[in-house]
Amino acid sequence: xxxxxxxxxxxxxxxxxxxxxxxxxxxxxxxxxxxxxxxxxxxxxxxxxxxxxxxxxxxxxxxxxxxxxxxxxxxxxxxxxxxxxxxxxxxxxxxxxxxxxxxxxxxxxxxxxxxxxxxxxxxxx
Numbered sequence: 001x002x003x004x005x006x007x008x009x010x011x012x013x014x015x016x017x018x019x020x021x022x023x024x025x026x027x028x029x030x031x032x033x034x035x036x037x038x039x040x041x042x043x044x045x046x047x048x049x050x051x052x053x054x055x056x057x058x059x060x061x062x063x064x065x066x067x068x069x070x071x072x073x074x075x076x077x078x079x080x081x082x083x084x085x086x087x088x089x090x091x092x093x094x095x096x097x098x099x100x101x102x103x104x105x106x107x108x109x110x111x112x113x114x115x116x117x118x119x120x121x122x123x124x125x
Contacts, residue, residue, distance in 0.1 A: 001082055007092065009082040011041030013062040016072050017108050042101060056096050057106040060084055064110035073110040083112070 043057040059073075061083035067075045084092075089107065096102045 003088060003092075006082040006084055006088070007041060007058070009080050010059045010062060010084060011057065013073060013079070013110075014041065014057045014059045014106070014108060015043075017057070017106070042096075043106070045106075053104060054102045055104045055106045056093055056102045058084070058089070058092075058108075060086075060089065060107060060109035061112050062110050063112050065114055066111055071110075 041056050041058050043055050045053050045055055047053055062073045062079065063081050063083055064071070064073045064075055071077075072079065089105075093102070093105045
């Protein structure tokens with residue numbers, strides 16, 4: 001799947017995490033302009049001092065093994081699915097940062113496999 005399509009799917013799915021709200025910006029380049037402003041994955045949060053911080057807000061994956069009734073990424077929900085590789089996330093983040101689109105990354109994910117808990121190790125801590 002094309003990287004742009006993954007970004008569209010996984011940034012749209014990330015909007016359900018209640019960390020900040022997407023800016024919704026969508027501006028096409030104009031003659032003599034410097035580039036497009038796309039709404040995919042850019043959100044704003046605020047620092048303690050009131051400064052606005054732009055973040056790339058995406059999911060690593062929206063494939064999920066669980067079927068939680070409240071979750072848009074639940075296994076039974078018929079939504080487009082995608083997953084980034086770690087290299088794709090790193091590349092997107094660095095490229096957005098270099099272009100001064102973002103100052104940070106808010107990364108979340110659906111649960112892609114059932115976690116293994118070793119109860120003997122857990123109980124000894």
